[in-house]
Amino acid sequence: ESTHVPLVIKMPKQTQGVEYTEAVSLLDVYPTITSLCGLPEVPSNEGLSLTPFINNPDFKRNKPAVMTWGYKNHAVRDERYRYIQYRDGSEELYDHNVDPNEHTNLANQSEYKGVIEKLKVWIPTKNRLPYGMEDFKQGDFLEKHLREWEQNDVPDFLS
Structure with missing residues (x-):
């Protein structure tokens, strides 16, 4: 989401x-x-x-959309699947044709390895540290919250 x-x-x-x-x-x-300009x-x-979409309602994109959240957490979304690779190497795969709300992770099912390999090639290979960070030793906001959860403390954003 x-x-x-x-x-x-x-x-x-444009009228319709x-x-x-x-x-x-x-x-x-x-x-x-x-x-457009x-x-x-x-x-x-x-x-x-996206001009081809505007000019041709039947246009098919030949490249998946790539999203990054936090540091080294990437998702690749094509017309059917969303593949997510986290910085710790864990993966998720969802088939939006049957699971649009992403309840069933298919990443560990062998029949989807080809889908993962096809989408994985789009994962960025160069990552930049978040603005203002000189190294990643302390981690980012996700790492901070993970440490708080591991210590059973209430994260700042929940208190």
Whole structure:
């Protein structure tokens, strides 16, 4: 749920909307705006322009959406699956065709290893420390909460 956000694009003179279910990323917003404004592409942008979706309701994205939460925690979402890899190496896989609310983790089921391998290639290989951190020895907010839970203390955000 933390990576699910609505994205609405309304074009001038548009009178009727169309709903798309393809997974996209908020990184796609800037390339979309530059494309719609006729500005040159910026090669360093990680997102994809959504202009093809606007111009063709049947357009299929050829690249999954990639999300990062915290440090080295990544998710890859294609038209059917969401694969998550955490910094400790643990994994989750959900089939949104049958489990849209992500209740059943399929990552340890051997028949899904091919799906995982297909999505895993999109996991970022370069990670940056959160802003203001010089190293990761103390961890980030997730590490802090994990230490609090392990000590049976109530995390700051719950008190």
